[in-house]
Amino acid sequence: MRHTPRLSRRTVIALGAAAGVSAALPLRAQNAAAERHGMSSFGDLKYPANFPHFDYVNPEAPKGGAFSQLGSSGQVNQNLETFNTLNIYSQKNDGALGMELTFASLMVRALDEPDAMYGLAASSVSFSEDGLVCRFRIRPEARFHDGTKLTAHDSAWTITTLKTIGHNILRQLLTDVDAVEAESDDMLVVHFVKGRGREIPLIVAGLPVLSKKYYEGRNFEEATLNPPLGSGPYRVGKLEPGRFIEYDRVANWWGEKLNVCRGQNNFDNLRYEFYRDRDVGFQGFTARNYLFREEFTSRIWATNYDFPAVRDGRVKKEVLPDQTPSGAQGWFINTRREKFSDKRVREALGLTMDFPWMNKNLMYGSYDRTTSYFQNSDMAATGKPSREEVALLEPFRGKVDEAVFGDAYVPPQADGSGQDRTLLRRAATLLREAGCEVKDGRRVTPKGEPITIEFLINTVTFEPHHSAVISNLRRLGIEANMRVVDPAQFQLRLQTFDFDITVQRFSTSSTPGESLRTYFSSAAAKLTGSRNLSGISDPVVDALIEKIVAAQSRDELTFACRALDRVLRVGHYWIPQWNKASHWIAFWDVFAHPKEKPRYGRAIPETWWRAKAD
Numbered sequence: 031m032r033h034t035p036r037l038s039r040r041t042v043i044a045l046g047a048a049a050g051v052s053a054a055l056p057l058r059a060q061n062a063a064a065e066r067h068g069m070s071s072f073g074d075l076k077y078p079a080n081f082p083h084f085d086y087v088n089p090e091a092p093k094g095g096a097f098s099q100l101g102s103s104g105q106v107n108q109n110l111e112t113f114n115t116l117n118i119y120s121q122k123n124d125g126a127l128g129m130e131l132t133f134a135s136l137m138v139r140a141l142d143e144p145d146a147m148y149g150l151a152a153s154s155v156s157f158s159e160d161g162l163v164c165r166f167r168i169r170p171e172a173r174f175h176d177g178t179k180l181t182a183h184d185s186a187w188t189i190t191t192l193k194t195i196g197h198n199i200l201r202q203l204l205t206d207v208d209a210v211e212a213e214s215d216d217m218l219v220v221h222f223v224k225g226r227g228r229e230i231p232l233i234v235a236g237l238p239v240l241s242k243k244y245y246e247g248r249n250f251e252e253a254t255l256n257p258p259l260g261s262g263p264y265r266v267g268k269l270e271p272g273r274f275i276e277y278d279r280v281a282n283w284w285g286e287k288l289n290v291c292r293g294q295n296n297f298d299n300l301r302y303e304f305y306r307d308r309d310v311g312f313q314g315f316t317a318r319n320y321l322f323r324e325e326f327t328s329r330i331w332a333t334n335y336d337f338p339a340v341r342d343g344r345v346k347k348e349v350l351p352d353q354t355p356s357g358a359q360g361w362f363i364n365t366r367r368e369k370f371s372d373k374r375v376r377e378a379l380g381l382t383m384d385f386p387w388m389n390k391n392l393m394y395g396s397y398d399r400t401t402s403y404f405q406n407s408d409m410a411a412t413g414k415p416s417r418e419e420v421a422l423l424e425p426f427r428g429k430v431d432e433a434v435f436g437d438a439y440v441p442p443q444a445d446g447s448g449q450d451r452t453l454l455r456r457a458a459t460l461l462r463e464a465g466c467e468v469k470d471g472r473r474v475t476p477k478g479e480p481i482t483i484e485f486l487i488n489t490v491t492f493e494p495h496h497s498a499v500i501s502n503l504r505r506l507g508i509e510a511n512m513r514v515v516d517p518a519q520f521q522l523r524l525q526t527f528d529f530d531i532t533v534q535r536f537s538t539s540s541t542p543g544e545s546l547r548t549y550f551s552s553a554a555a556k557l558t559g560s561r562n563l564s565g566i567s568d569p570v571v572d573a574l575i576e577k578i579v580a581a582q583s584r585d586e587l588t589f590a591c592r593a594l595d596r597v598l599r600v601g602h603y604w605i606p607q608w609n610k611a612s613h614w615i616a617f618w619d620v621f622a623h624p625k626e627k628p629r630y631g632r633a634i635p636e637t638w639w640r641a642k643a644d
Contacts, residue, residue: 065154065167068137069235070146071228071541072584077140077148080289086142086628087293087637093279095640097621098301098320100311101127106197107559111488111517112272112304115253119196119238121525121559123253124518126275127302132260133238136166136185136218138290141628144584145541147235148290151180151261152218155235164231166218173284174241174261182212187242189220189234195251198559202548206230227579229543238262263295276301296639306517307489318618322634325614327491328396335616343619350613353629356406357537358549361485361499361605362563364529366555369475374464376602378457379483379531382502383605386446392494397608401440402595404538405609409591411438411599418589422577423596426570431600439599441606449502458506473507483510486529488520499605525559533607536561540630541584542591546575550598564603571597620644 067079083089101110109124118125137147137155149155152166172180193204206226211219220234244259257266263283267276277300285291303320305311312330315323316337325331339345363370363379370376385399402410414437415423423434433439444450465476472480483503485496493512500510515523523529536549548554552572554562574594581587613632622641627633 065156065165067154068140068146068148069155069231070143071232071543071587072582074143075146076143077146083289083292084140084142084628086624086626086633088624088639089293091293091296091622091637091639093296093639094298095620095643096299096301097297097322097635097638097640098303099322099635100305100308100315100320101302102324102326105130106199107521109517109521111306113275114271114518115255116257116266117250117252117254119192119200120251120253121197122251124521126269128264128275128277128300129266130238130262131264131277131300132257132262132266133240134172134180134261134285135236135238137235139236139631140290141631141633144630145232145539147232150285150288150290151185151239152235155231157231162222162224162226164220164222164234165213166220166235168216168218169284170216171284172239172261174244174259175265175280176259178241178243179215180239180241180261181215182218183215184242185218185237185239186210186212187245188240189237191240191245191250192237198557199548199561202554202557202560203233203544204230205547206544207234225580227544228581229541229545229579233544263291264300267299272304274301274303294636296637297635300635307491309489309491315616321620322617323615324632325616328393331614332394332396339618340616345616346619347614347616350615350627350632352406352611352613354406354540354631355404355409355538356400356609356611357535358403358405358604358606359400359533359535359609360607361531361533363531363603363605364527364563364565365567365603366527366565367530369479369481370530372464373600373602374460375466378460378464378506379503380441380602380605381453381457381460382499382506383441383607384444384446384448384450384453384498384502385441385608386444387448388495388498389608390446391448392498393608397610399441400606400609401599402438402606403598404542404591404595406611407540409542409588409595411592411595413437415593415596416589418585419593419596422574422590422593426573426597430570430597433600434593434596438596448498449505454502454505461506468507471507472509481508482530483508484530485510485512486520486523486532487512487514488517490514492533524563527558527563527565531605532563534563541587543579543581546578546594550594551575566598566601566603568597568601571601 068075104110104127106118107125108118108127113124113126115123116126116129118129134151136152138150140146151169151172153169154167156165168182174180189210192200193207206223208223209221213219222230239261241259263280264277265280267278269275279298335347363376365371389395389397404410444453466473474480496512503510549561550566550571552567554560555565555567577590581590620642621638623638
């Protein structure tokens with residue numbers, strides 16, 4: 031499965047002495063007089079002030095050469111298969127991958143810490159005693175690519191603009207921002223609403239800083255192929271919409287020697303290739319049309335990486351550990367459609383998936399079954415709820431399924447035959463209990479309307495997986511089919527929730543907070559372009575999200591996430607698919623990289639460098 035958009039704090043739209051621990055207070059308790067070089071959700075920082083560089087980089091990595099890839103993750107309006115705009119922060123059109131590289135943010139993530147951020151355009155940050163006012167000091171050397179100074183006025187304008195007319199995902203993320211002002215050229219002041227979420231200062235710190243002057247007389251919301259004025263380590267180079275886009279490293283970039291940038295941004299040229307289908311894209315990789323590929327298709331990884339360049343060592347294969355939450359990958363059921371409003375119907379649909387059969391026959395036994403929205407993390411609920419989880423859930427007794435107080439829901443194990451009769455009988459029983467009887471060989475709703483299901487996809491890669499489920503649905507009397515559409519139409523239909531069921535993967539951070547609202551909240555269910563594909567609209571879910579947002583310690587956060595996970599899982603809003611705690615990567619042997627990757631990110635291509643010429 032390809033890696034679909036995640037919200038990262040690096041861009042949000044997009045996150046020796048240096049090994050020591052720096053004392054810091056939680057965000058809500060930091061004193062305004064104490065300007066700090068970094069911040070995190072709970073105040074813990076690995077790196078002290080004036081640290082030389084992140085531990086996971088090679089500070090002496092040479093600059094130069096090119097890196098090309100088939101993109102594997104995006105954010106906001108970015109599309110993995112095509113692009114027709116360079117404005118990635120607007121609701122309109124399909125944004126180009128990599129555009130976030132052209133902008134600097136106030137602070138950047140340390141990828142070997144759960145959520146710590148350190149100063150980039152801002153040299154320091156401080157908080158009022160109540161945590162409702164945050165002040166960022168802007169570096170005097172920060173510049174846009176045209177040489178103009180980057181100031182607090184630019185950042186204030188950016189935050190205000192994204193909150194009011196930016197993409198709906200960004201508007202929702204910035205809900206807890208009350209007001210923004212530039213106290214001077216070098217001092218940005220952000221006011222948060224009372225009771226604001228724990229994550230919002232980090233979200234603000236990770237936003238791009240756009241040029242206020244550049245947008246004077248320009249429509250910020252319009253789709254455009256004119257490169258906007260940036261301030262980051264790269265600027266837009268050559269491009270052909272829908273085919274490729276290149277980024278050129280900015281010579282003598284103002285941030286190049288900062289500790290948060292040392293050993294990073296090493297390539298002179300970065301290029302993203304676009305293919306209509308990743309299987310076709312693989313052929314491009316074997317022909318050296320691009321140099322790096324992360325593989326998401328087990329069939330290709332198991333059977334196709336034996337071409338001559340692999341056998342003679344010109345192409346290297348590596349398996350990197352993935353210690354981050356592997357996220358929620360599955361078939362998301364659109365509960366906005368009346369036929370899916372009864373959770374017994376949704377549970378029945380989930381029983382048509384025979385994971386052992388798929389894993390053995392289609393995926394070479396490479397995966398584990400996904401059960402949780404927080405898979406591969408300690409935030410995933412297991413067994414019966416702990417005392418702390420019960421305390422969070424008890425106020426909602428009678429408003430939630432009693433099953434949340436028992437063992438966390440896990441999809442029943444199929445027998446591997448591809449058509450487990452026991453599970454299909456259970457599915458038929460659930461459908462009858464929901465009033466969906468069989469008439470003239472067709473399963474109908476309580477209103478007597480035939481139940482039909484369209485699976486919306488944008489690649490033929492998953493046709494065999496869909497076919498297996500569709501076959502079992504037909505055994506239940508449900509007529510189902512696949513609809514394969516082009517990437518632009520697929521993105522538009524997701525944004526407008528014009529689908530029955532679709533397949534996606536969403537990943538949350540290791541310290542989730544406000545971003546969960548965009549996935550699961552009632553407000554997001556009504557918001558065009560949100561990540562709440564299932565249309566989850568449940569006051570209990572909303573309340574638990576706010577418990578997560580308000581958590582004052584990592585333990586509180588973990589227990590609240592587990593409680594939310596239990597409620598979501600008994601809601602049967604999706605058919606969970608599969609996961610693996612690793613990255614499969616392949617690359618032409620012209621690169622070098624640090625010995626170990628950071629725990630919380632791939633750091634590719636950020637920390638890699640060119641070791642051989644073409």
